[in-house]
Amino acid sequence: MAEFIFWLCLLLPFYAWLGYPLLLTVAGPFFAQHKPGPLPALQVSVVVAAHNEERHIEDKLRNLLAQDAHLCTMQIIIASDGSSDRTVELARRFDDPRILVLDLPRQGKNSVLNAAVEHCTGDIVVFTDADVHWLDGTLQALLAPFADPDVGGTVGNMIIPVAGKGLSVGESLYRHYEAWLRRVETRTGCTVSADGALQALRRELYQPIPARVNDDFYINTCAPVAGKRVVYVDQAKVLDHGVDEAERQFSRRQRVTVGGLISLAARRELLNPLRHGLYAIALISHKVIRRLAPVLLLPLLLANLWLLNDHGFYRLSLAAQLLGYAIAVAGLLDVHHRLPKPFRLAAFVLVTLAGMSVGLWQFLRGHSYNQWNPDQTR
Structure with missing residues (x-):
């Protein structure tokens, strides 16, 4: 029994984090590649939900207004979620008929997005955050796949161009990993995740976002529910800032895990492979097994201790686990960042897995996060 537990707890995380994307990489060439034709003229609405974003809102509006998408007419909606600073005032200073500012009472991001x-008049609704910067050509790249009528949504590529000195080193590498995973997922027609910093959806497919779910995941699943594809667009790039502090990384991963599991429960019909095929398998692999994998690390360690005298392999695997934990703890304790980057990378992995484990426990206890505060992720 101990041996079964050991291999189960070892292989499931390996599959979730590495085996699954490798299988999609191998399978990708066997899928037909879609090449959309020319994009017709579109009306596009860009939605920015903002809570106390006076530091970023002016730069964000300039950034959006500078986007040159020749075949679209743009509407920009700044939806303030009960901001108590100058967010609304600064946004209304822009004398541009394309900008609509909604000064809404505090009610949570999902309700504000709804x-x-x-108020959106566009054929396509683009969702983005106030504190991220779009590179030139991002809007045009994000819209291009919509020339294919089978495409219901697109997601962009969020990168951290300059990692900080703390855990954002690991976060930056994680962004590259996610970009690779989304590339292989989109080749097989099963893109299952998105960042709220940059995603787009056909207006007629939008479904009101329920309370407590992760807004980006729920929006991203509106297209598959309607039988449409979601396309990852590597060329649509948005720049973000990493989070160096361990407590903020832990808190964010905790909240994302709770919201993600609530979101999966709300979209549980998509988990049926008989109805949704490869997309359901991708969703189970990417969103279910990955979130369950961290809680397998403790039984993996205990089973390894039980098997210690059975074979030399188990002594090596125990040494590898203990060494990994030691490096991660050393990285967390290295507040002056004197140790090499691998220590901070290991610390990021440990904090991420711990946050996911606590998030799973909170979900099972019925806990949820109803209010949204951007400062929690900065």
Whole structure:
């Protein structure tokens, strides 16, 4: 029994984090590649949910207004979620008919997004955050796949161009990993994740976002529910800032895990492979097994201790686990960042896995996060 537990707890995380994307990489060439034709003229609505974003809102609006998408007419909606600073005032200073500012009471990001979409006039709705920067050509690249009528949504590529000295080193590498995973997922027609910093959806496919779910995941699943594809666009790049502090990384991963599991429960019909085929398998692999994998690390360690005298392999595997934990703890304790980057990378992995484990426990206890505060992730 101990041996079964050991190999189960070892192989499931390996499959979730590495085996699954490698299988998609091998399978990708066997899928037909879609080449959309020319993009017709579109009306596009860009929605920015903002809570106390006076530091970023002016730069964000300049950034959006500078986007040159020749074949689209743009509407920009700034939806303030009960901001108590100058977010609304600064946004309304822009004398541009394309900009609509909604000064809404504090009600949570999901409700604010629902209210904003009601004012959207575009064929395509683009969702983005106030504190991220779009590179030139991002909007045009994000819209290009919509020339294919089978495409219901697109997601962009969020990168951290300059990692900090703390855990953002690991976060930056994680962004590259996620970009690779989304590339292989989109080749097989099963892109299952998105960042709220940059995603787009056909307006007619939008479904109001329930309370407590992760807004980016729920929006991203509106297209598959309607039988449409979601395409990852590597060329649509948005720049973000990493989070160096361990407590903020832990808190964010905790909240994302809770919201993600609630979101999966809300979209549980997509987990049926008989109805949704490869997309359901991708969703189970990417969103279910990955979130369950961290809780397998403790039984993996205990089973390894039980098997210690059975074979030399188990002594090596125990040494590898203990060494990994030691490096991660050393990286966390290295507040002056004197140790090499691998220590901070290991610390990021440990904090991420711990946050996911606590998030799973909170989900099982019925806990949720109803209010959204951007400062929690900065």
